[in-house]
Amino acid sequence: MEKQHYDEMQAAPGEVREHYRALAQWLAETPPARLLEKRREADLLFHRVGITFAVYGDAQGAERLIPFDTIPRIIPLAEWELLVRGLKQRVAALNRFLHDVYHGQEILKAGVIPAEQILANEAFQVAMLGLDLPHQVYSHVSGVDLIRNEDGTWYVLEDNLRTPSGVSYTIENRKMMMRLFPELFERQHVHPVEHYPALLLDTLRSIGPNAMHEATVAVLTPGQYNSAYFEHAFLAQQMGVELVEGPDLFVKDGFVYMRTTGGRQRVDVIYRRVDDAFLDPLAFREDSLLGVPGLLSAYRAGNVSLANAIGTGVADDKSTYPYVPDMIRFYLGEEPLLANVPTWQCKRPEDLAYVMDHLGELVVKEVQGSGGYGMLIGPASTAAQIDTFRARVQANPANYIAQPTLSLSTCPTFVERGIAPRHVDLRPFVLSGREVKLVPGGLTRVALKEGSLVVNSSQGGGTKDTWVVD
Amino acid sequence: MLSRVADRIFWMSRQMERAENMARILGVTSNLLLFGAKDRQEQNLLAPLTITGTAQAFEELGQPLTLDTLIAFLALDEANPSSIYSCLRDARDNANEVRWQITSEMWETLNATWIEVRSMRRERVAGSGATQFFDWVKERSHLFRGVTYGTIVRGEAFNFSRMGTFLERADNTARILDVKYHILLPTVQDVGGALDFYQWTALLRSVSAFETYRALYHDQIFPIKVAELLILEQRMPRSLATCSFQINNALERIVGQHDHAAKRLAMELLARLTHADMEEIFQGGLHEFLMSVLADIIELGNRIQRAYLGTV
Numbered sequence: 001m002e003k004q005h006y007d008e009m010q011a012a013p014g015e016v017r018e019h020y021r022a023l024a025q026w027l028a029e030t031p032p033a034r035l036l037e038k039r040r041e042a043d044l045l046f047h048r049v050g051i052t053f054a055v056y057g058d059a060q061g062a063e064r065l066i067p068f069d070t071i072p073r074i075i076p077l078a079e080w081e082l083l084v085r086g087l088k089q090r091v092a093a094l095n096r097f098l099h100d101v102y103h104g105q106e107i108l109k110a111g112v113i114p115a116e117q118i119l120a121n122e123a124f125q126v127a128m129l130g131l132d133l134p135h136q137v138y139s140h141v142s143g144v145d146l147i148r149n150e151d152g153t154w155y156v157l158e159d160n161l162r163t164p165s166g167v168s169y170t171i172e173n174r175k176m177m178m179r180l181f182p183e184l185f186e187r188q189h190v191h192p193v194e195h196y197p198a199l200l201l202d203t204l205r206s207i208g209p210n211a212m213h214e215a216t217v218a219v220l221t222p223g224q225y226n227s228a229y230f231e232h233a234f235l236a237q238q239m240g241v242e243l244v245e246g247p248d249l250f251v252k253d254g255f256v257y258m259r260t261t262g263g264r265q266r267v268d269v270i271y272r273r274v275d276d277a278f279l280d281p282l283a284f285r286e287d288s289l290l291g292v293p294g295l296l297s298a299y300r301a302g303n304v305s306l307a308n309a310i311g312t313g314v315a316d317d318k319s320t321y322p323y324v325p326d327m328i329r330f331y332l333g334e335e336p337l338l339a340n341v342p343t344w345q346c347k348r349p350e351d352l353a354y355v356m357d358h359l360g361e362l363v364v365k366e367v368q369g370s371g372g373y374g375m376l377i378g379p380a381s382t383a384a385q386i387d388t389f390r391a392r393v394q395a396n397p398a399n400y401i402a403q404p405t406l407s408l409s410t411c412p413t414f415v416e417r418g419i420a421p422r423h424v425d426l427r428p429f430v431l432s433g434r435e436v437k438l439v440p441g442g443l444t445r446v447a448l449k450e451g452s453l454v455v456n457s458s459q460g461g462g463t464k465d466t467w468v469v470d
Numbered sequence: 471m472l473s474r475v476a477d478r479i480f481w482m483s484r485q486m487e488r489a490e491n492m493a494r495i496l497g498v499t500s501n502l503l504l505f506g507a508k509d510r511q512e513q514n515l516l517a518p519l520t521i522t523g524t525a526q527a528f529e530e531l532g533q534p535l536t537l538d539t540l541i542a543f544l545a546l547d548e549a550n551p552s553s554i555y556s557c558l559r560d561a562r563d564n565a566n567e568v569r570w571q572i573t574s575e576m577w578e579t580l581n582a583t584w585i586e587v588r589s590m591r592r593e594r595v596a597g598s599g600a601t602q603f604f605d606w607v608k609e610r611s612h613l614f615r616g617v618t619y620g621t622i623v624r625g626e627a628f629n630f631s632r633m634g635t636f637l638e639r640a641d642n643t644a645r646i647l648d649v650k651y652h653i654l655l656p657t658v659q660d661v662g663g664a665l666d667f668y669q670w671t672a673l674l675r676s677v678s679a680f681e682t683y684r685a686l687y688h689d690q691i692f693p694i695k696v697a698e699l700l701i702l703e704q705r706m707p708r709s710l711a712t713c714s715f716q717i718n719n720a721l722e723r724i725v726g727q728h729d730h731a732a733k734r735l736a737m738e739l740l741a742r743l744t745h746a747d748m749e750e751i752f753q754g755g756l757h758e759f760l761m762s763v764l765a766d767i768i769e770l771g772n773r774i775q776r777a778y779l780g781t782v
Binding site: 224233234236237242243244245247248258259260261262263 | 476728
């Protein structure tokens with residue numbers, strides 16, 4: 001039933017791609033018992049350090065370990081450099097788009113994107129209209145999910161411009177690999193990723209509201225019960241800045257301060273990992289205990305910078321996604337270097353009709369969904385599941401998009417029976433401030449179940465170290 | 471340092487110290503019942519509830535007061551916020567929130583303690599198992615303090631942790647003394663009586679001071695000396711004077727904006743305990759003295775909370 005797919009390691013059975021040769025040779029030389037032992041060691045170490053994530057909907061507040069696979073995913077430098085150009089282009093256009101929709105709305109006036117598509121979008125924030133941001137950057141940390149189809153072509157599956165997570169695993173996975181298999185790093189030059197927190201701090205400081213003094217940065221977390229709390233704490237510690245929760249901050253006379261043992265301390269830049277709706281109970285959800293009353297007014301006064309900006313969701317919404325190639329043409333006058341996955345928008349009657357007829361072969365997603373929730377994978381679903389979903393789509397077509405079931409490339413992975421191919425994606429993190437930077441690599445997620453295409457950690461996916469090699 | 475972080479570190483250490491103190495109180499109570507006269511049974515059983523301010527909560531359970539029910543209530547009762555179980559849980563929860571500001575060794579010590587106490591069976595912590603349990607709690611507390619002292623940077627986190635520990639300890643020593651002060655009051659007929667000897671030694675043992683008394687005074691056990699050891703003796707690690715000295719030490723190293731009131735009170739308390747005279751204290755009334763010291767300790771806790779820890 002499974003379609004053809006691109007294998008990251010082998011061009012054909014027995015024919016290892018050049019950038020994988022050193023690893024393949026090492027795998028052949030290393031006794032399976034040692035690999036197994038190392039795998040257990042990795043599990044133990046991750047548990048001890050506490051790199052876990054909280055599972056939503058688990059009454060016990062259970063913490064689970066995201067499975068770590070010890071076989072790296074490798075990308076040759078030349079290919080990575082092409083990806084970097086494509087990623088920078090895409091994120092630049094998305095930032096231009098965000099500035100535009102909150103200012104002149106030229107792209108809507110030109111009819112490239114239907115105005116109601118943007119203005120009626122839930123993620124569109126009226127509060128952002130006319131507000132000028134440092135360097136006109138909105139999405140300072142962008143996680144762009146990439147996949148490869150059966151001939152190896154890269155596609156952008158989705159853009160994550162709100163509070164994308166996963167970068168801590170990129171760094172921790174590398175540390176773990178270097179600790180477990182130092183000999184691998186002697187055989188091959190792997191480009192480092194551990195300087196990500198330093199780049200992030202540079203980026204955050206570069207958007208400080210006052211160029212005269214060095215910006216005080218803080219990481220705002222919803223707290224220890226958030227699924228990505230580990231990452232929030234990790235990044236704050238690595239950057240050497242405070243990890244704050246809503247009640248640690250207050251606004252006075254238009255400025256934001258932290259409550260410290262030495263009295264109040266001004267905060268200039270907040271790397272916030274709290275969603276828009278919870279940021280300020282005076283402006284958004286008034287029942288939010290995670291936010292800071294008055295934060296929006298301080299932000300609008302230009303006295304504090306937020307990363308990412310408020311209202312970026314309008315650009316990474318799955319209903320906006322189909323227009324990104326047009327944004328690139330409109331703002332940059334360039335052809336997109338990274339392709340979009342063909343997408344049917346169910347709000348269009350002709351698209352809806354096609355989707356209804358082909359539910360069994362498509363992937364259908366909610367436009368606001370994330371984390372692999374609220375989606376249908378046609379080929380993997382029963383007739384009953386498809387019927388249930390059909391009714392949901394028909395009840396509210398504008399809430400859904402559909403895409404062909406992509407094959408996703410595979411990468412050798414440790415499974416119960418030994419080493420077998422499993423589907424992977426890639427999430428590089430693009431940092432935008434005064435400059436645009438990224439560390440070579442990103443987060444490779446792997447669907448550990450045979451044939452599965454769902455790589456989300458909340459759905460049983462694992463991660464791999466991602467290598468960019470010369 | 472963020473006020474919230476300082477608050478969690480402060481309370482993490484207080485709760486661990488509180489668990490240890492509860493174990494000490496219960497251990498001594500079990501011991502006293504073996505020696506004590508029948509007419510003092512009730513009084514001895516009530517003492518731990520009075521010291522920890524939980525007499526009413528226990529009464530509401532509607533159970534007879536026996537050593538077993540007392541231990542069940544104060545050791546492993548999950549619903550009793552003052553139980554050893556609850557203290558260990560709270561210490562661990564506080565630590566969990568500031569895992570990145572304390573050392574991994576500190577976190578692992580508290581987490582392992584919590585995991586172990588959670589799996590303990592009620593029936594094991596009764597009778598002879600109780601003593602083992604109390605010793606275990608004391609050991610875990612010693613371990614945590616040692617790990618903290620041996621691993622954490624000498625900075626604000628360290629100072630707030632020390633303040634939490636010694637403020638809690640001072641509070642406890644003052645309360646234990648006050649509940650037992652009547653046995654220290656000099657009366658003509660009781661001096662040297664066997665019964666009082668056991669009462670005094672039990673009191674000394676509850677704060678690990680029996681050997682210290684022998685080592686420092688080379689003498690018979692006299693109540694005024696017992697009081698002096700636990701109140702004024704600076705070489706005795708659980709005395710009020712030592713606790714006060716350590717609190718003051720930690721406070722001096724913390725820079726705050728509105729902390730004059732806290733620092734002044736800490737110094738006043740230290741001065742009182744450093745320059746006091748035992749004869750005068752007895753003349754003025756031991757109970758009155760302990761009450762005023764306890765009031766100062768509580769007020770100092772409030773002032774520290776206001777000056778540094780915020781009202782989050």
